[in-house]
Amino acid sequence: MPTQSTSKQLWRDVQVFDGLVQLSEAMTVLVEDGRIAGLWPAREFNEARAEGAACAGRGGVLTPGLVDCHTHLVYAGNRAGEFEQRLEGVSYEEIARAGGGILSSVRATRAASEDELIAASLPRLDALLADGVTTVEIKSGYGLTVADELKMLRVARRLGELRPVRVITTLLGAHALPPEYAGRADDYVSLVCDEMIPAAAAEGLADAVDVFCEGIGFSPAQCERIYQAAKAHGLAIKAHAEQLSNLGGSALAARYGALSADHIEYLDEAGVRAMAEAGTVAVLLPGAFHVLRETQLPPIELLRQYGVPMAVASDANPGTSPICMPTLMANLACTLFRLTPREALSGMTAQAARALGRLDLGRIEVGAPADLCLWDIQQPAELAYAVQAGRLRQRVFNGEVVYAR
Numbered sequence: 001m002p003t004q005s006t007s008k009q010l011w012r013d014v015q016v017f018d019g020l021v022q023l024s025e026a027m028t029v030l031v032e033d034g035r036i037a038g039l040w041p042a043r044e045f046n047e048a049r050a051e052g053a054a055c056a057g058r059g060g061v062l063t064p065g066l067v068d069c070h071t072h073l074v075y076a077g078n079r080a081g082e083f084e085q086r087l088e089g090v091s092y093e094e095i096a097r098a099g100g101g102i103l104s105s106v107r108a109t110r111a112a113s114e115d116e117l118i119a120a121s122l123p124r125l126d127a128l129l130a131d132g133v134t135t136v137e138i139k140s141g142y143g144l145t146v147a148d149e150l151k152m153l154r155v156a157r158r159l160g161e162l163r164p165v166r167v168i169t170t171l172l173g174a175h176a177l178p179p180e181y182a183g184r185a186d187d188y189v190s191l192v193c194d195e196m197i198p199a200a201a202a203e204g205l206a207d208a209v210d211v212f213c214e215g216i217g218f219s220p221a222q223c224e225r226i227y228q229a230a231k232a233h234g235l236a237i238k239a240h241a242e243q244l245s246n247l248g249g250s251a252l253a254a255r256y257g258a259l260s261a262d263h264i265e266y267l268d269e270a271g272v273r274a275m276a277e278a279g280t281v282a283v284l285l286p287g288a289f290h291v292l293r294e295t296q297l298p299p300i301e302l303l304r305q306y307g308v309p310m311a312v313a314s315d316a317n318p319g320t321s322p323i324c325m326p327t328l329m330a331n332l333a334c335t336l337f338r339l340t341p342r343e344a345l346s347g348m349t350a351q352a353a354r355a356l357g358r359l360d361l362g363r364i365e366v367g368a369p370a371d372l373c374l375w376d377i378q379q380p381a382e383l384a385y386a387v388q389a390g391r392l393r394q395r396v397f398n399g400e401v402v403y404a405r
């Protein structure tokens with residue numbers, strides 16, 4: 001892997017999408033000591049500023065490194081068999097209630113060692129990186145014991161040491177009720193609140209806590225207990241909510257100051273209003289919508305009206321979105337949810353970073369960490385328009401060109 005570590009580097013004549021908008025003319029971008037140090041229209045650029053700088057790239061489209069703000073990247077096994085069952089008409093919920101679905105991945109993940117999970121997850125991480133990701137959120141949720149949830153989070157952190165990428169971790173102990181707690185959901189919630197969250201916080205293994213608020217997941221009252229425990233340990237809050245039905249999980253999460261509510265196909269206007277008031281980001285997951293062949297669309301127009309920021313993520317997971325290609329998600333966000341290409345790209349950069357509480361990431365602006373992608377395309381919108389691997393010319397992480405071709 002070619003790398004370049006000159007402390008001062010220039011990208012010349014690039015079309016810039018800054019995380020929010022496409023800048024109107026070709027730009028020159030200066031990176032110094034890992035951060036964006038300057039950004040000028042190319043024709044106004046004063047060469048004196050470039051003293052000692054190496055030209056790292058010329059032409060093409062420069063975007064912030066992509067931020068995949070919702071993934072379940074760490075797991076063992078796969079669920080291709082269930083995919084076939086669903087195509088024959090069995091629903092996701094039926095499979096879950098019969099002990100398959102998430103619990104089938106739980107069995108495989110519990111049986112796997114940390115090293116086995118690393119080996120299973122690295123190819124998926126590499127696929128994300130090859131498509132421009134520089135920050136990835138990784139959830140636990142296939143362990144469902146204290147030891148197995150911590151194992152997953154440790155694997156997630158190790159992945160971030162094995163590759164040049166920022167890994168943000170989320171404890172999703174409340175993903176499904178493990179079989180040994182059948183009929184005792186409140187006791188399991190106590191385990192999450194009294195043991196998992198404190199242990200993950202004490203070891204610094206989790207940046208946030210997530211829940212699956214759903215009929216086949218956990219009730220709003222149970223999720224609220226988990227949010228109280230998360231807050232008590234200083235952890236941020238997220239929700240899988242309104243994916244299959246409307247239980248008011250997004251409004252609950254918003255009341256607790258959640259960074260994001262994710263999926264939200266069944267979100268109603270009251271929920272949208274609550275999210276707007278709390279500044280909670282709507283994370284759209286078109287991969288799961290596509291794979292489950294959903295028909296209930298998230299309330300995009302209401303989200304726009306109320307000014308709720310919209311992020312887009314892969315939800316990469318073995319059940320509902322076995323897809324590790326963020327630029328395909330941009331395409332699906334446009335074709336299925338009718339986002340504009342600009343909204344989709346912002347959803348995978350600036351807004352995705354916001355959904356992780358990282359306002360410093362996902363932007364090309366002076367002072368920000370230089371996590372960048374240089375693409376062999378003419379216009380940013382092409383990233384959402386065409387589905388095509390191999391358009392990434394360079395991936396820059398902390399100012400270093402960590403991938404180039």
Ligand code: DI6
Nearest residue numbers: 102212240288317318319320
């Ligand atoms: N909703 C999802 O789409 C993922 N988790 C969740 O709560 C799916 C996880 C899986 O099916 O393995």
Ligand code: FE
Nearest residue numbers: 070072240315
């Ligand atoms: Fe998910």
